[in-house]
Amino acid sequence: MSVFHNQIRQIFFLILVTALAILLFQQLYVFFPGFLGALTLYILGRHWYKFLTLRKSWNKSLTALLFMTAFMICIVTPIYFSAQLLFSKIQKFIQDPAQINHALEAVSAQIKDWTGKDILSKSTISDLQKKATGLIPMVLNSSATLLGNLIMILFLSFFMFVNGVEIEKIIPRYIPLRKENIDLLSHETTMMVKANALGIPLVSIIQGACAVIGYWIFGVKDFVLLGFVTGLFSFFPIVGTAVIWLPVVIFLFSSGENGQAIGLAIYSLVITGNVDYLARITFLKKIGDVHPVTTILGLIVGLKLFGFWGFIFGPLLISYFMLLIKIYISEFGQAKHS
Structure with a gap:
């Protein structure tokens, strides 16, 4: 059998496998x-x-x-x-x-x-x-x-x-890669999953706890519930915890409790809003050093693609993109110059 006919068979088989994979993924995407x-x-x-x-x-x-x-x-x-x-x-x-x-x-x-x-x-x-x-x-x-x-x-x-x-x-x-690149891929996957699966929820818990303390100190009703919701919103990039504490501050102003409102605003800006940065530069570095830009972009992509699990695998996608470029250069760039 000629090389050309063998390549045609190979291409046809790959198309069939790819089409079947897409069909299965579409039907099982919800899971x-x-x-x-x-x-x-x-x-x-x-x-x-x-x-x-x-x-x-x-x-x-x-x-x-x-x-x-x-x-x-x-x-x-x-x-x-x-x-x-x-x-x-x-x-x-x-x-x-x-x-x-x-x-x-x-x-x-x-x-x-x-x-x-x-x-x-x-x-x-x-x-x-x-x-x-x-x-x-x-x-x-x-x-x-x-x-x-x-x-x-x-x-x-x-x-x-x-x-x-x-x-x-x-x-x-x-996996059609050299062993060292497969090991690199495995190490990156493990590091990023641990960093996001442990680090991001931990930051959320810390920010939620700080918010609970702040709401309690400044006399906000339902401070436990509001602190819990504030911790949940710390998952979301850019807006984060301000989605909750800012309306609470405005409500305190509207109720004539100006001193409590100013105190809560300062507390939220200085402590609740920045404690995640302190956590990242201390013990979260030991779990996995993930750049904040990777986390923010990954969350935007991941939450849309994967829902709840996007906070782990969204940043992983961004890291994979950068890693695959590095692996491509390692696999094929050296071969081109040799």
């Missing part, structure tokens, strides 16, 4: 975050899993189940109770919208007093309430998807742990 979550869990736990099963001779399946239980206790349980706290408060606002209307009108009056513009008019506030009510079915639907992905995480990560040694031996055979 793709579950796969990413399982991969994250495996990368975070593989060292201890190998230590327990290979060195201590623990049963592989039982040890994997132990890791699944620890994941449920450490991750899922706090998220569940936090969601319950948040939704119970939202339900109260829906049943009695007068208190939220009063707060929005007070903030609107204060902004109008400062700027001369009625940014939050009564019609705007009414539209916001309708949109917020319309989000409830969307949230319920996303909750069902989140539950499905949670089951997928537990299912896939179990098999990743049990068959991890064999999988790690097979994967390098299908």
